[in-house]
Amino acid sequence: MKAIVQRVTEARVDVGGETVGRTGPGLLILVCAMQGDTETNAEALAARIAKLRIFRDDAGRMNRSVRDVGGSALVVSQFTLAADTSRGTRPGFSTAAPPEMGERLYLHFADRLAAEGVPVETGRFGADMGVHLVNDGPVTIPIER
Numbered sequence: 001m002k003a004i005v006q007r008v009t010e011a012r013v014d015v016g017g018e019t020v021g022r023t024g025p026g027l028l029i030l031v032c033a034m035q036g037d038t039e040t041n042a043e044a045l046a047a048r049i050a051k052l053r054i055f056r057d058d059a060g061r062m063n064r065s066v067r068d069v070g071g072s073a074l075v076v077s078q079f080t081l082a083a084d085t086s087r088g089t090r091p092g093f094s095t096a097a098p099p100e101m102g103e104r105l106y107l108h109f110a111d112r113l114a115a116e117g118v119p120v121e122t123g124r125f126g127a128d129m130g131v132h133l134v135n136d137g138p139v140t141i142p143i144e145r
Contacts, residue, residue, distance in 0.1 A: 001041045001105065002081040004030040005141045007054050011074045011133035013123040020129075021121035026071030028133050029113075032081035033097035033105035042109040045145035049073075050116035054139050062139070072119035076131055077106045099126065 005027055012022040029049060033042075050067055057063040066073060082096035097105060103125045114120040123129050 001034060001037050001045045001109065001145050002032045003045060003049065003143045003145075004078070004081065005049055005052065005054070005143060006030075006133065007136045007139035008074075009134045009136045011131070013074060013076055014130040014132070015124050015127045020124050020127075021074050021076075023072045023074040023121060025069070025136070026118075027066050027073040028131070028135075029073055029075045030078040030081060031075060031106055031109055032077070032079050033102040034082055035095050035097055037097055037101075037105055039105070039108050041145050042105045043112045045143065046109050046112035046116055048143065048145060050113060050118050052141070052143075054141060067117050072121070073113060074121050074123070075106070075110045075113065076123035076129065077102065077125045 008028045009025055011028040012019050051065050053065050054062050055064040055069045079093060079096045079102060082093050083091035085091050106125055110120050110122050
């Protein structure tokens with residue numbers, strides 16, 4: 001699985017003019033399931049992100065996790081993280097998991113992140129979503145599991 005983790009002061013995802021998920025201070029996590037990924041990959045990614053120390057401590061150093069600061073997460077599916085741009089000018093997405101597997105692993109990831117003690121809201125899988133965020137820092141970290 002691939003993820004882009006962004007530290008945010010706030011984020012929300014809208015579908016058809018309706019807000020379907022939001023977070024205050026915490027994380028916006030864009031997630032893509034890849035061919036061959038399993039629930040084990042989703043669980044490992046969730047555990048890693050829950051412990052990722054990218055929030056400031058009292059000395060201003062990135063030394064706290066989202067759990068440490070009482071933050072929450074907005075998890076959004078993003079199959080375009082599987083983009084292959086090695087040939088031509090049109091990305092290929094053949095390494096992304098098929099939609100039914102991608103949705104299952106995306107939801108499993110969100111459930112496991114919640115089980116790690118991080119309050120979670122989600123976007124809507126497969127929908128045309130508008131993602132709004134205020135990146136804090138900015139801090140943006142790619143992770144693969």
